[in-house]
Every structure is written in C-alpha cells, then in structure tokens.
Amino acid sequence: MPADRYAVGIDLGGSKLRGGLLSESGQLAGRLEMQTEAWKGPAGVLANLKRVLSQLLDSTDRSRVTGIGIAAAGMIHPKTHAVVYAPNLEWRDVPLRDEIESAFGLPTYVENDVRAAAWGEYRFGAGRGVQSLIAVFVGTGVGSGAVMDGLLLRGFTNAAGEIGHTQVVMDGLPCPCGQRGCVEAYASGSGFVRRLQSALATGTVTSLGEDTGREPARLTAALVARAAETGDPFARELWQDAERYLGMALANYVTLLNPELLVLGGGVMTTVPALAESLARQVRDRTTVVSREVRVVRAGLGDSAGIFGAADRVWAQG
Amino acid sequence: MPADRYAVGIDLGGSKLRGGLLSESGQLAGRLEMQTEAWKGPAGVLANLKRVLSQLLDSTDRSRVTGIGIAAAGMIHPKTHAVVYAPNLEWRDVPLRDEIESAFGLPTYVENDVRAAAWGEYRFGAGRGVQSLIAVFVGTGVGSGAVMDGLLLRGFTNAAGEIGHTQVVMDGLPCPCGQRGCVEAYASGSGFVRRLQSALATGTVTSLGEDTGREPARLTAALVARAAETGDPFARELWQDAERYLGMALANYVTLLNPELLVLGGGVMTTVPALAESLARQVRDRTTVVSREVRVVRAGLGDSAGIFGAADRVWAQG
Numbered sequence: 001m002p003a004d005r006y007a008v009g010i011d012l013g014g015s016k017l018r019g020g021l022l023s024e025s026g027q028l029a030g031r032l033e034m035q036t037e038a039w040k041g042p043a044g045v046l047a048n049l050k051r052v053l054s055q056l057l058d059s060t061d062r063s064r065v066t067g068i069g070i071a072a073a074g075m076i077h078p079k080t081h082a083v084v085y086a087p088n089l090e091w092r093d094v095p096l097r098d099e100i101e102s103a104f105g106l107p108t109y110v111e112n113d114v115r116a117a118a119w120g121e122y123r124f125g126a127g128r129g130v131q132s133l134i135a136v137f138v139g140t141g142v143g144s145g146a147v148m149d150g151l152l153l154r155g156f157t158n159a160a161g162e163i164g165h166t167q168v169v170m171d172g173l174p175c176p177c178g179q180r181g182c183v184e185a186y187a188s189g190s191g192f193v194r195r196l197q198s199a200l201a202t203g204t205v206t207s208l209g210e211d212t213g214r215e216p217a218r219l220t221a222a223l224v225a226r227a228a229e230t231g232d233p234f235a236r237e238l239w240q241d242a243e244r245y246l247g248m249a250l251a252n253y254v255t256l257l258n259p260e261l262l263v264l265g266g267g268v269m270t271t272v273p274a275l276a277e278s279l280a281r282q283v284r285d286r287t288t289v290v291s292r293e294v295r296v297v298r299a300g301l302g303d304s305a306g307i308f309g310a311a312d313r314v315w316a317q318g
Numbered sequence: 319m320p321a322d323r324y325a326v327g328i329d330l331g332g333s334k335l336r337g338g339l340l341s342e343s344g345q346l347a348g349r350l351e352m353q354t355e356a357w358k359g360p361a362g363v364l365a366n367l368k369r370v371l372s373q374l375l376d377s378t379d380r381s382r383v384t385g386i387g388i389a390a391a392g393m394i395h396p397k398t399h400a401v402v403y404a405p406n407l408e409w410r411d412v413p414l415r416d417e418i419e420s421a422f423g424l425p426t427y428v429e430n431d432v433r434a435a436a437w438g439e440y441r442f443g444a445g446r447g448v449q450s451l452i453a454v455f456v457g458t459g460v461g462s463g464a465v466m467d468g469l470l471l472r473g474f475t476n477a478a479g480e481i482g483h484t485q486v487v488m489d490g491l492p493c494p495c496g497q498r499g500c501v502e503a504y505a506s507g508s509g510f511v512r513r514l515q516s517a518l519a520t521g522t523v524t525s526l527g528e529d530t531g532r533e534p535a536r537l538t539a540a541l542v543a544r545a546a547e548t549g550d551p552f553a554r555e556l557w558q559d560a561e562r563y564l565g566m567a568l569a570n571y572v573t574l575l576n577p578e579l580l581v582l583g584g585g586v587m588t589t590v591p592a593l594a595e596s597l598a599r600q601v602r603d604r605t606t607v608v609s610r611e612v613r614v615v616r617a618g619l620g621d622s623a624g625i626f627g628a629a630d631r632v633w634a635q636g
Contacts, residue, residue: 257478259473291473
C-alpha cells in the first residue's frame with residue numbers, strides 16, 4: 001500500500017494559531033496550538049506561523065506533503081489569496097500566500113476561516129455524506145459557510161455567507177458594519193456586550209451589571225442565558241431577541257438554499273447547548289413545508305474544523 | 319460547417335404555454351404560444367403540450383433535436399422530474415417527464431419555471447458572461463433562482479430560491495404559506511390584493527376601492543404605484559412596504575450569496591420600471607461594503623427566459 005499523502009492545515013485566528021497534518025484518508029495528526037500574538041503585527045504573526053509550519057513539516061516525510069491550506073479570519077483576495085482585511089489580526093493587504101509559498105516552496109491556499117470550517121464539517125464532520133449544508137457559527141460574531149452539491153459558495157468578491165449582517169429588523173439596532181438591524185446586533189457575543197453597555201449607561205437595572213463587575217466587555221452568552229433563567233428582565237429580553245432573530249435569519253437562509261443539513265457551531269452554541277434545540281425548532285416553525293425537511297445538528301469538529309477544511313482545500317482546489 | 323443541434327424549450331405556466339427551438343449557438347427559433355387551459359386538467363394540458371411539441375419538432379430536422387426541456391410552474395421531483403405539486407396548474411404528482419419521453423422518444427428534463435428563467439438569464443440574457451447571479455422575479459408571487467460559479471442552486475428537495483417566503487417582519491402579516499411576515503405578504507401582486515381586501519373589509523378609505531370597482535382581485539401593482547403617487551395614504555403605505563421589505567430581502571440575499579449580478583424581472587418589475595431603481599439603491603444601502611459591488615440590472619429575456627433556460631438544461635444536464 002502506498003503511503004498516505006498529507007496536506008498541512010492552519011487555522012489563523014485573532015487569538016489562536018492552530019495547525020495539523022491531514023492525511024488523504026482524513027486523519028488529523030500532529031495537532032499544534034499556540035497564541036497568534038496579533039499585537040506583534042504581520043511580521044511577528046508570520047514568524048509564529050512559519051514556526052508552526054516548520055514544526056509540522058519536520059514531523060513527517062516532506063516529500064509526501066502536497067501543500068498548505070490556511071484558514072484566516074478575514075477577507076481573502078479571491079485570486080492572489082492575500083489577506084485584504086482582517087480586523088481581528090489588524091491586517092491589511094498582507095500577501096499571505098506569496099509569503100508562505102516562497103518560504104516553504106509548497107502550493108499554498110488561503111480561505112476565509114468560517115468558510116474553511118464549513119468545508120471541514122462538510123467533508124469530515126457533522127456533514128459527512130450529505131449533498132448540501134449550511135454551517136453557521138455563533139460566537140463573538142455570526143458567520144457561515146454553505147456547500148451546495150459539493151460547491152463551497154464563495155461569491156464574487158469572496159464574501160458569501162455573511163449571515164451576521166443580514167437584517168432582521170427594519171431600522172433596528174445599529175451595527176458596527178454601518179447598517180441597522182443586523183443579526184449580529186442581537187445574537188452575538190459582541191452584540192450582547194454593546195447592548196449591556198447601552199443599558200448600563202442609561203441606568204437599566206440588571207443583574208448582568210454585577211455579574212460582569214460593571215465591565216460589559218466581560219459579558220458572555222452563558223452569563224446572559226443564566227441571568228435570563230433566573231428571571232432578570234433585561235437578560236431575558238437579550239436572550240429572547242438572540243433566539244428569535246437568529247431563528248428567523250437561519251430559517252430565511254434555509255428557505256433560500258434548501259440545504260440537506262444545517263450545522264450549528266461556535267462558542268455561544270458550545271457554552272449554551274439549549275440554544276441549538278431552540279433554533280432547530282424555529283427553523284421548522286418559520287419555513288414552508290419543503291424546507292422544513294432540513295436536519296439541524298451541532299457541529300462535529302469543534303475548534304479543529306478550520307484545520308480540516310483548510311488542509312482539504314489543498315486537494316479540493318488543485 | 320455542420321448543422322446546429324437544437325433543444326426544445328417549453329415554458330408551462332398556469333395561463334400560458336410557450337415553446338421554441340434553441341440552437342446550440344443560442345438562437346431561439348419557431349417560438350409558439352397558446353393558452354395552457356389549466357381548467358382542462360392534466361390530460362387536457364398534456365394534450366396541448368404535446369400539440370406544441372409536435373409542431374416544434376415538425377418544423378425542423380428531428381434528427382438534429384437533442385432533447386426537450388420543460389420549465390413548469392411547480393415543485394419538481396429532483397430525480398423523476400415528475401410535477402409533485404403545481405398550484406397554478408392544480409396538478410399533483412403528474413409524471414411529466416415519463417409522459418413526454420414515452421410520447422416523443424427524446425430525453426426530457428423538467429425544471430422549476432423560476433429556476434429555468436434564472437438559468438436562461440444567466441446563459442443568454444442579462445447575465446451573459448458573469449460568474450454568478452441571483453435572478454428575482456416579482457409578479458403575483460416573488461420567486462428566484464441563483465447560479466453560483468456555473469451551478470444552478472436547486473437544493474436538497476429542489477426548493478431553493480423561495481425568497482418570497484423569507485420573513486422580513488417578526489410576527490408580521492399572515493401569508494397563505496402558513497407563516498407570518500413573508501416578503502410575498504408585502505411585495506407581490508397577491509399580497510397587494512389581500513391587503514386591499516382587508517382594508518375594504520375594515521372600512522379603510524382608499525382610492526383603490528374605486529380604481530378596482532371594489533373588486534380587490536382586480537388590483538395591479540401599476541394601480542398601487544399610481545395611487546401612491548397621487549397621495550392616497552393607504553396606497554402609499556402598500557407601495558412603501560413593498561419597496562422597503564423587498565429591498566431588505568434582496569439585500570439579505572446578496573449578503574448571503576455575494577453574487578456578481580442581481581437580475582430583476584417579472585410582471586411587477588415590467589409595469590413599474592421605477593421599482594428596479596429603488597431596489598438597486600436599497601441593495602447598496604442595506605449591504606456591507608463587500609457585497610455593495612453587486613450590479614443590479616433588469617432582466618433581458620422577458621417572457622422567453624423560461625424557454626431559453628429549459629432548452630439549455632438539455633445540454634447542461636445531459
């Protein structure tokens with residue numbers, strides 16, 4: 001039997017830098033994780049990335065490595081695979097692919113991190129064997145990726161899947177993106193923080209004030225959910241809004257794409273497992289008969305989805 | 319030079335039955351149109367359809383015809399190409415492909431009519447040469463089709479693109495689909511009719527009462543637009559709701575798929591050309607920077623889009 005080929009997968013996030021070696025048969029080996037250290041700027045982060053890559057490449061027979069796939073938290077140029085803009089990394093126009101290709105002499109592909117994670121779930125996670133899926137990740141923000149008949153939807157400017165900035169309320173709460181009524185304004189970690197900030201500033205009484213030591217930035221979805229359960233009216237409003245507006249946005253997404261599977265992942269989904277059930281119910285309740293057949297499941301790969309997806313794009317792309 | 323091959327394209331709608339011969343080079347010849355006569359039931363409609371097909375096939379060298387494509391206004395079974403349900407035709411489980419294949423001995427493909435029209439626009443109409451598009455048709459209902467990187471999105475149960483039943487208002491107006499707050503309840507011919515019915519029933523004063531001879535079913539989008547312009551408050555509310563909720567739904571669709579082009583067609587768009595401009599503006603205003611680059615254009619093939627799209631699926635599928 002010939003030895004497996006490998007692809008390197010990297011998940012370059014704002015706080016963590018993760019990597020691993022994916023075999024063609026779908027096994028992930030040599031998983032590594034370190035701090036991204038975004039404060040060091042592009043040169044410092046690239047040095048960290050190269051260190052991780054060297055470690056991974058040194059751990060195997062290099063001649064069996066086909067290429068490198070990088071999932072990056074930002075907007076990726078569809079042709080050059082440069083990072084056009086990555087707010088969490090504070091990067092603008094970093095020629096990531098060129099840097100890595102010239103350093104390691106291996107074909108390199110850069111994919112948006114959320115889309116890479118969706119692809120990972122499709123090929124190796126909760127979506128194994130399905131024809132089409134939408135994967136939605138709810139954390140600090142709300143992002144998604146969709147695969148239809150084996151095609152990962154990227155869009156014309158590589159910006160497909162921005163469910164967090166679909167509008168669910170006409171002239172609703174402002175969102176840092178410049179629009180109003182976006183899902184992220186109601187149903188994301190950052191949305192919760194902003195709403196608590198305003199509430200405390202205007203004197204709203206809520207136990208979340210004490211729960212966070214009056215530092216709204218310390219608010220988590222788990223804290224909101226717990227305070228809502230204990231009956232805090234403000235927390236209850238926050239949580240109900242998050243559930244129903246996310247439910248509406250997911251239902252609309254399902255109505256538009258009619259996928260076989262809806263995969264729910266991300267930090268908020270992990271810390272508050274009940275949310276997935278409520279969302280599954282709403283997707284059924286808020287869609288017409290034909291789209292109701294969608295199965296709604298939790299993500300299967302946790303924080304390795306991006307590594308899987310990025311590595312697999314090496315083979316899927318070329 | 320070898321003679322062109324042909325595919326027959328049929329657009330089987332609730333009121334009109336249209337057909338033509340599409341050459342491989344993209345020319346439509348021998349266009350025919352007759353009444354569907356849906357009141358005759360499946361057997362009567364199938365007889366009409368076969369008559370149109372015979373006429374088209376007799377008009378050319380049959381050996382040069384590759385197959386038959388039918389765009390049908392209904393839900394099509396993804397595998398058998400039977401018409402599962404077609405409300406406008408009042409059909410349930412009509413084995414359309416089998417019927418036509420056994421009658422004419424030619425490979426036959428059945429596609430949902432809106433999706434076929436979107437494919438027609440992509441290949442031969444307003445979308446020629448683009449990588450991806452969304453085509454939205456606003457008439458009695460609101461439907462759409464999307465093509466991404468050359469893939470026509472059909473979905474798991476062949477129901478993708480139902481933008482008319484995406485929700486734009488939480489707990490909004492009821493829609494015959496059983497949901498609330500659907501786009502179609504605010505921005506479609508049938509939605510206008512239902513809103514005028516309720517308004518007249520509850521004594522709302524509006525010039526649309528006289529304009530329709532107090533028969534709400536005779537209401538058209540053109541009447542609403544004209545009465546809104548003359549300052550009728552109810553008509554103005556109807557029209558503003560239609561514009562803004564359709565604008566919001568289109569913006570969300572663009573945010574999710576990030577297409578190169580958004581094509582606007584259908585009866586309402588044709589009778590009220592100013593609507594397309596208003597919607598284009600809203601799509602720019604209601605999306606984030608990256609998706610704002612979408613071009614918004616009017617459909618190019620009019621009521622031939624379904625014929626083009628259906629015929630071309632013969633080659634695209636076979």
